Amino acid sequence: MAAPGSDIRRYPGFLPITILCLVMLYAPLIIVMIYSFNDSRSITSWGGFSLRWYEEVFFGLEAAKFKVAALNSLFIAVMAGITSTVLATAAALAMIRGGSFRGKPASFALINLPLMVPEIVTAVATLIFFSTIGFTRGVATILVAHIVFCIPFAYLPIAARLQGIESVYEQAAMDLYASRAQAFWQVLMPLMLPGIISGFLLAFIISLDDFIITNFVKGAGVETLPTAIFGAVKQGIKPNIMALSTLMLLISVIFVTISYFVGKSGAKSSQ
Amino acid sequence: MGVNEPGSSTAVAITNIVKRYGIGDASVLALNDVSLEIQDNEFFTLLGPSGCGKTTLLRIIAGFEQVTAGVVHLYGEEIEQLPANKRPVNTVFQQYALFPHMSVLENIAFGLRMLGKGKAEIESRAKQMLDLVQLGGFADRRPAQLSGGQQQRVALARALAPAPKVLLLDEPLSALDLKLRQAMRVELKQIQEDTGITFVFVTHDQEEALTMSDRIAVMSSGELQQIGTAHEVYEEPRNKFVAGFIGETNLLDVTVEEVRADAAMCRVGDGAPIACSVAGNTTKGARGHISIRPERMSVSKPKRGDKLTGIVDRLVYLGTDTQCLLHLDNGTEITVRAQNAHESTLGVGPGDRAALNIDAGAARLLVD
Ligand SMILES: Nc1ncnc2c1ncn2[C@@H]1O[C@H](COP(=O)(O)OP(=O)(O)O)[C@@H](O)[C@H]1O
Numbered sequence: 307m308a309a310p311g312s313d314i315r316r317y318p319g320f321l322p323i324t325i326l327c328l329v330m331l332y333a334p335l336i337i338v339m340i341y342s343f344n345d346s347r348s349i350t351s352w353g354g355f356s357l358r359w360y361e362e363v364f365f366g367l368e369a370a371k372f373k374v375a376a377l378n379s380l381f382i383a384v385m386a387g388i389t390s391t392v393l394a395t396a397a398a399l400a401m402i403r404g405g406s407f408r409g410k411p412a413s414f415a416l417i418n419l420p421l422m423v424p425e426i427v428t429a430v431a432t433l434i435f436f437s438t439i440g441f442t443r444g445v446a447t448i449l450v451a452h453i454v455f456c457i458p459f460a461y462l463p464i465a466a467r468l469q470g471i472e473s474v475y476e477q478a479a480m481d482l483y484a485s486r487a488q489a490f491w492q493v494l495m496p497l498m499l500p501g502i503i504s505g506f507l508l509a510f511i512i513s514l515d516d517f518i519i520t521n522f523v524k525g526a527g528v529e530t531l532p533t534a535i536f537g538a539v540k541q542g543i544k545p546n547i548m549a550l551s552t553l554m555l556l557i558s559v560i561f562v563t564i565s566y567f568v569g570k571s572g573a574k575s576s577q
Numbered sequence: 578m579g580v581n582e583p584g585s586s587t588a589v590a591i592t593n594i595v596k597r598y599g600i601g602d603a604s605v606l607a608l609n610d611v612s613l614e615i616q617d618n619e620f621f622t623l624l625g626p627s628g629c630g631k632t633t634l635l636r637i638i639a640g641f642e643q644v645t646a647g648v649v650h651l652y653g654e655e656i657e658q659l660p661a662n663k664r665p666v667n668t669v670f671q672q673y674a675l676f677p678h679m680s681v682l683e684n685i686a687f688g689l690r691m692l693g694k695g696k697a698e699i700e701s702r703a704k705q706m707l708d709l710v711q712l713g714g715f716a717d718r719r720p721a722q723l724s725g726g727q728q729q730r731v732a733l734a735r736a737l738a739p740a741p742k743v744l745l746l747d748e749p750l751s752a753l754d755l756k757l758r759q760a761m762r763v764e765l766k767q768i769q770e771d772t773g774i775t776f777v778f779v780t781h782d783q784e785e786a787l788t789m790s791d792r793i794a795v796m797s798s799g800e801l802q803q804i805g806t807a808h809e810v811y812e813e814p815r816n817k818f819v820a821g822f823i824g825e826t827n828l829l830d831v832t833v834e835e836v837r838a839d840a841a842m843c844r845v846g847d848g849a850p851i852a853c854s855v856a857g858n859t860t861k862g863a864r865g866h867i868s869i870r871p872e873r874m875s876v877s878k879p880k881r882g883d884k885l886t887g888i889v890d891r892l893v894y895l896g897t898d899t900q901c902l903l904h905l906d907n908g909t910e911i912t913v914r915a916q917n918a919h920e921s922t923l924g925v926g927p928g929d930r931a932a933l934n935i936d937a938g939a940a941r942l943l944v945d
């Protein structure tokens with residue numbers, strides 16, 4: 307327990323500031339969620355409960371467009387998630403188990419650079435890069451860009467996990483006649499798995515909801531869910547967008563929750 | 578040379594091993610020219626304070642560290658080029674390092690599985706090992722569901738299962754509480770005798786070393802101080818470090834009066850000469866120390882003619898013993914232990930003058 311003097315609740319103004327922050331963060335989300343069930347076409351006045359906007363998302367005029375966009379998003383998020391997780395795992399193994407090598411700090415900076423560089427800068431740079439090498443823009447360019455900026459997000463939980471695994475486990479495996487490969491696949495890999503799953507889920511979510519970079523590098527006519535939503539909103543906000551947004555929020559929450567519990571069970575089993 | 582051929586009874590031969598971690602100014606000399614031979618079927622203990630290089634030596638035998646200089650032979654074979662997973666040597670790690678994602682049985686079976694043994698053989702051997710460490714009912718548990726003592730047994734069973742030629746144990750008992758530790762000492766020794774496997778046991782606990790070992794190698798700051806049986810290192814320490822580290826001792830400044838074949842007569846201050854056993858060579862007139870164990874001396878009321886006298890500082894009751902702290906007239910502090918076995922009293926109390934009596938054969942001269 308915290309000492310009485312350092313209890314945060316004793317600071318004056320703690321309660322109002324907390325409430326203000328929570329309202330700023332979550333009020334818009336809650337309003338979107340509530341109005342996605344609004345029977346009225348208005349986005350400001352309540353007309354009773356209904357699921358018609360959800361129906362509209364799946365079966366309405368724009369359903370086909372959203373479906374293609376959603377499949378694109380899903381495909382890109384899965385592929386980018388897997389690829390960046392594999393790369394991030396390799397990077398984490400090199401950084402944490404690779405001993406000290408020349409350029410190690412530089413490698414670390416390089417891996418994590420996408421977290422520091424403003425996204426718009428990366429977006430413009432990626433666009434220029436693809437134009438320079440004459441790459442036709444489309445799903446492939448989006449995928450490549452996503453893999454790159456997802457690496458640090460996958461790297462963080464994997465590296466954190468690996469850092470917590472003492473190398474004595476691999477040594478114990480080798481002591482018991484395991485080859486390097488066996489020690490890796492049968493001992494280190496299962497121990498790293500919770501971190502790898504967390505890394506994948508994080509990369510998946512980051513890819514799924516990316517807008518800025520995607521918008522720059524996507525070809526004409528190729529849409530992901532975020533760019534499709536943005537396109538739809540430009541013609542005025544309709545409640546079906548709120549329903550779609552609520553669905554995406556739900557997916558995010560599910561994934562983050564899984565990631566949280568995977569991380570927690572991993573922490574428990576390694577004690 | 579063949580492995581385990583009759584007549585080659587040396588299990589591990591360490592010859593002039595030097596181990597330096599790092600390079601340049603920041604390097605640490607962990608082992609400095611260590612040579613020793615461990616016999617087949619022996620319970621051999623590496624004893625020394627923390628940081629003296631015990632773990633390093635064990636890791637060199639296991640194959641986890643490269644030597645800076647020197648050679649290691651395993652049953653007559655040079656194993657320098659052999660990686661850890663090719664050496665017929667298993668380790669019980671200090672923190673056990675049980676695989677948390679495997680059951681107790683899977684942990685024990687791991688080594689056999691890696692050796693490519695058949696399923697039936699693995700199963701029966703692993704079960705047999707479980708019974709050996711008395712954990713028959715725990716096969717399906719995860720390591721996290723076991724107590725510290727049980728985990729320790731699993732680690733032991735896991736390392737014994739592939740029937741290694743040499744078992745290395747790095748302070749395996751240090752994480753257990755006292756009662757369990759004492760019980761495990763007996764059990765470990767029993768298992769070593771039953772299996773006939775050579776044990777190399779690392780500890781910083783001299784009592785542990787004395788109770789279990791066939792022979793003990795005492796180490797300090799990367800150097801070997803003495804190798805011998807428990808009796809030898811306790812009764813015939815070779816130097817001040819060994820005398821001080823194993824058990825308690827008192828050191829008194831002396832002058833050598835006379836040197837005989839296997840003993841020397843030494844004088845403490847202007848007292849009567851005392852016969853001492855000698856470690857190493859000495860000459861008449863040399864100065865040195867004698868080491869005397871607290872239980873090999875007694876205090877009494879001073880009589881006329883007693884030369885070794887002092888004032889009793891304190892008496893400490895220790896249950897089986899009473900400890901008497903004596904401040905000699907020449908300034909030396911002496912600890913004497915007397916058993917509380919009989920109704921006897923020391924006959925002196927704090928603040929009294931007392932005479933110090935040294936048992937015959939109790940003094941050992943240490944040449945620095
Ligand atoms: N990997 C390492 N890198 C650098 N120094 C080390 C390493 N391992 C051990 N040492 C140093 O070598 C010395 C001996 O260590 P160790 O063999 O662990 O001693 P012990 O097991 O007797 O406590 C210590 O000074 C320790 O700090």
Ligand SMILES: [Mg+2]
Nearest residue numbers: 628631632633
């Ligand atoms: Mg150690």
